Amino acid sequence: MEKFIAFSSRLAPLPIDNLDTDQIIPARFLKTISKLGLGDNLFYDWRYDADGNPKPEFILNRPEGHAANVLLAGDNFGCGSSREHAPWALVQYGFRAVISTSFADIFRGNALKNSLLPIVVPRETQERLFATLQTDPAATVKVDLITQTLTLPDGSTTVFPLESFAKTCMLEGVDELGYILKQQDEIAKFESERKLTVDTWELVTA
Amino acid sequence: MEQNGLNGFGRKPQTIIEKVWDRHVVTQREGAPTLLYIDLHLVHEVTSPQAFAGLRERGLTVRRPDLTLGTTDHSIPTHDRNLPILDKIAATQIDQFEENCREFGIPFFGPHSKNQGIVHIIGPEQGFTQPGMTVVCGDSHTATHGAFGALAFGIGTSQVEHVLATQCLLQTPSQTFEVRVDGTLKPGVGAKDIVLNLISRIGIGGGTGCVFEYTGSAIRASSMEERMTICNMSIEGGARAGLVAPDDTTYQYLSARPHAPKGGAWDHALQSWRQLPTDEGATYDKRIDIDASALEPMITFGTNPGMGISISEPVPDPLSLSDPLERDTLSKALRYMDLPSGKPLLGHPVNVVFIGSCTNSRISDLRLAAALVKGKKFSPNVRVMVVPGSQQVKEQAQAEGLDQVFRSAGADWREAGCSMCIAMNGDQLQPGEYSVSTSNRNFEGRQGKGGRTFLASPLTAAASALTGVVTDVRTMLW
Numbered sequence: 001m002e003k004f005i006a007f008s009s010r011l012a013p014l015p016i017d018n019l020d021t022d023q024i025i026p027a028r029f030l031k032t033i034s035k036l037g038l039g040d041n042l043f044y045d046w047r048y049d050a051d052g053n054p055k056p057e058f059i060l061n062r063p064e065g066h067a068a069n070v071l072l073a074g075d076n077f078g079c080g081s082s083r084e085h086a087p088w089a090l091v092q093y094g095f096r097a098v099i100s101t102s103f104a105d106i107f108r109g110n111a112l113k114n115s116l117l118p119i120v121v122p123r124e125t126q127e128r129l130f131a132t133l134q135t136d137p138a139a140t141v142k143v144d145l146i147t148q149t150l151t152l153p154d155g156s157t158t159v160f161p162l163e164s165f166a167k168t169c170m171l172e173g174v175d176e177l178g179y180i181l182k183q184q185d186e187i188a189k190f191e192s193e194r195k196l197t198v199d200t201w202e203l204v205t206a
Numbered sequence: 207m208e209q210n211g212l213n214g215f216g217r218k219p220q221t222i223i224e225k226v227w228d229r230h231v232v233t234q235r236e237g238a239p240t241l242l243y244i245d246l247h248l249v250h251e252v253t254s255p256q257a258f259a260g261l262r263e264r265g266l267t268v269r270r271p272d273l274t275l276g277t278t279d280h281s282i283p284t285h286d287r288n289l290p291i292l293d294k295i296a297a298t299q300i301d302q303f304e305e306n307c308r309e310f311g312i313p314f315f316g317p318h319s320k321n322q323g324i325v326h327i328i329g330p331e332q333g334f335t336q337p338g339m340t341v342v343c344g345d346s347h348t349a350t351h352g353a354f355g356a357l358a359f360g361i362g363t364s365q366v367e368h369v370l371a372t373q374c375l376l377q378t379p380s381q382t383f384e385v386r387v388d389g390t391l392k393p394g395v396g397a398k399d400i401v402l403n404l405i406s407r408i409g410i411g412g413g414t415g416c417v418f419e420y421t422g423s424a425i426r427a428s429s430m431e432e433r434m435t436i437c438n439m440s441i442e443g444g445a446r447a448g449l450v451a452p453d454d455t456t457y458q459y460l461s462a463r464p465h466a467p468k469g470g471a472w473d474h475a476l477q478s479w480r481q482l483p484t485d486e487g488a489t490y491d492k493r494i495d496i497d498a499s500a501l502e503p504m505i506t507f508g509t510n511p512g513m514g515i516s517i518s519e520p521v522p523d524p525l526s527l528s529d530p531l532e533r534d535t536l537s538k539a540l541r542y543m544d545l546p547s548g549k550p551l552l553g554h555p556v557n558v559v560f561i562g563s564c565t566n567s568r569i570s571d572l573r574l575a576a577a578l579v580k581g582k583k584f585s586p587n588v589r590v591m592v593v594p595g596s597q598q599v600k601e602q603a604q605a606e607g608l609d610q611v612f613r614s615a616g617a618d619w620r621e622a623g624c625s626m627c628i629a630m631n632g633d634q635l636q637p638g639e640y641s642v643s644t645s646n647r648n649f650e651g652r653q654g655k656g657g658r659t660f661l662a663s664p665l666t667a668a669a670s671a672l673t674g675v676v677t678d679v680r681t682m683l684w
């Protein structure tokens with residue numbers, strides 16, 4: 001996992017609530033056995049017309065959206081399927097953070113494991129950002145993970161919540177599997193103790 | 207309830223959600239999520255290849271292949287299994303999956319297995335899913351298994367790799383959310399209508415951070431298959447999982463399953479399962495009440511499962527919403543669906559009817575639909591696809607002659623798989639087409655690019671297939 005460093009960026013606004021993972025990456029692109037090449041298909045059905053030509057009005061096809069590393073979304077971003085292809089596609093396209101008032105649980109977990117920062121802001125901040133972008137599409141925000149601060153275009157700041165564990169993993173580029181693997185003794189102990197007390201399920205192969 | 211919120215044993219009363227959680231805590235370290243042990247890990251071809259690749263890269267093995275089960279369901283065609291898979295990319299994915307299972311010693315039901323089927327259908331059907339278990343799968347509808355009183359959630363591919371390698375998952379505890387459903391359903395109204403009603407009321411983010419426990423007399427009166435339909439769509443309410451405490455209905459269903467414990471092990475298991483239901487006096491973080499007797503058949507009109515209405519209700523008007531973002535979201539949905547507001551969907555023409563998916567493709571769903579269809583013909587304007595959830599369901603349905611009922615009415619009777627629920631395997635809507643579907647998602651393009659989905663129960667779907675328009679099944683009840 002890449003280490004996460006503070007950065008400034010423009011914003012790509014998508015003022016839609018409940019943006020689901022089927023829009024982020026349509027299911028027909030999930031037949032791949034690799035993680036690569038998904039960025040090209042990000043938001044495919046909103047981004048391209050029936051002939052595969054970019055739709056000029058879609059935000060990622062406009063210069064201000066194309067240059068952004070931060071996506072500004074409506075409420076409950078990333079609902080729907082558990083596909084990790086969604087954060088893979090966002091990251092491969094170049095996004096490093098998504099701002100919303102809330103994230104669907106599975107998407108949020110998947111994003112954190114891929115150095116894509118889910119930034120939760122109050123409704124009022126979200127509305128202010130959308131409004132700012134209408135008058136100044138080139139407005140920028142600054143994201144600082146160490147202080148968990150989002151600096152808005154007007155210079156004001158808002159602190160966003162994040163569990164310390166996920167934050168440490170992102171800052172240090174540690175992945176969770178390495179952390180779990182260090183607890184193999186505890187896992188083995190749990191398994192053997194459990195075998196003595198509960199024998200409620202038959203093994204799958206039995 | 208005793209003083210201090212403790213029960214007679216000096217222990218705080220717990221919900222089943224907390225009990226199952228507690229039974230699976232491996233470690234709980236300061237500043238870190240809980241390490242939770244997983245009893246059953248289901249894998250399928252779409253969300254696992256990158257996880258297996260990760261294992262290979264790190265030189266890891268699968269810790270408990272015996273607690274892992276694979277099947278092919280998402281991208282597999284539902285035509286004759288002896289025909290080749292024409293989509294080369296899908297064929298590669300399926301081949302790779304079989305190779306992964308073989309290499310890592312994971313039992314799996316391949317395309318030709320008599321037990322193949324949708325991952326959330328086969329777990330319960332075979333008796334792998336049992337009360338008090340933790341069950342995970344790289345699929346958001348894993349909550350289906352909660353019908354047995356298991357804590358079952360969907361995970362991403364990184365977590366699939368974690369569970370393959372360690373049989374454990376890092377998780378933070380969820381809030382508890384009681385969904386209490388009391389009363390008796392009216393004829394023509396079923397489990398799907400209960401859950402569609404719930405989601406239309408709390409919205410698709412309403413359960414974020416929560417696990418639902420479905421309680422109440424209507425849940426107690428429901429069958430296991432109905433409970434699975436309800437739990438299945440917990441994710442559509444934003445919940446991480448949803449479950450129903452086990453009872454005699456659960457034990458009766460399980461006792462006949464091939465992989466359920468037998469003999470002394472069964473008695474032992476039963477003793478343990480009976481401890482699971484929520485203690486008297488336990489409290490939940492949130493609660494909602496649903497009066498089952500007041501429900502009508504439900505249908506969705508928009509582009510997320512929370513955009514649902516009773517079948518006689520008008521489609522809502524965006525102008526009635528004060529929040530601009532909500533208004534824009536609804537306007538965009540109605541534009542995509544090409545629907546006016548202010549009118550019910552009743553009478554709206556339908557091009558396709560899809561009866562299938564892990565929500566509604568079990569034998570009881572097919573029986574219900576077939577009972578309505580028997581001796582009738584589907585509208586010539588509608589393409590009807592009936593896709594059983596597993597080969598076992600298919601066989602059972604054929605033994606009962608249900609396939610003949612559907613076929614002679616004009617339906618396409620398919621092999622088991624996810625099919626048009628996710629439209630990865632070639633079964634899909636054409637741009638602009640309307641479908642009434644028994645599946646769980648109506649997102650833009652979910653059932654095929656440009657396709658438009660009305661989610662409903664198997665009865666509503668069958669009724670609409672007969673008439674060719676969105677129909678209130680209660681007008682046709684036998």
Ligand code: SF4
Pocket residue numbers: 279280324325326345347563564565623624625627628645646
């Ligand atoms: S039937 Fe649909 S929802 Fe269920 S597992 Fe398959 S694709 Fe997912």
